[in-house]
Amino acid sequence: MTNDDALINTPFGAVAITFAGGLVIELQAVLPSGTIYISKESGNPLVKSACQQVVQYLLEAATAFSLPMDQHGTAFQQRVWQAIAAIPLGQTRTYSELASQVGSGPRAVANACGANNLPLLVPCHRVVAKNGLGGFMQGKQNGLRIKQWLLTHEGVEL
Numbered sequence: 001m002t003n004d005d006a007l008i009n010t011p012f013g014a015v016a017i018t019f020a021g022g023l024v025i026e027l028q029a030v031l032p033s034g035t036i037y038i039s040k041e042s043g044n045p046l047v048k049s050a051c052q053q054v055v056q057y058l059l060e061a062a063t064a065f066s067l068p069m070d071q072h073g074t075a076f077q078q079r080v081w082q083a084i085a086a087i088p089l090g091q092t093r094t095y096s097e098l099a100s101q102v103g104s105g106p107r108a109v110a111n112a113c114g115a116n117n118l119p120l121l122v123p124c125h126r127v128v129a130k131n132g133l134g135g136f137m138q139g140k141q142n143g144l145r146i147k148q149w150l151l152t153h154e155g156v157e158l
Contacts, residue, residue: 023070080112
């Protein structure tokens, strides 16, 4: 974890934040944990702001993020990520609904979700399957547990 600028322990794991050129380039859940606290933070004001905003979101889901981001992806991925970012707090969309919105197929939308390096800022946990949660974090350990926690935290009934 030496490349991360900040590490925040959460009820579902830890969130690692990475910056480059003054922009958030990665925000990932990485480890099992329990209590919310910042275990690593640089003196960079942008990192401090990111930590404060993530912690505030973890305490109060209605917190809006205002972080400079840099997320590289194809034009299609960018369209999917914009559609995901527009899903209101406490709501979900199915992969099929998003696919229809962006003129594609559900699997392509799922792949774009998997390529999302900023899952709290571009809340791909709000994208679910027709009959269940769907995937999260490309099948990484505890991914579905994290997705469940985030959705419950945001008031989504599962």
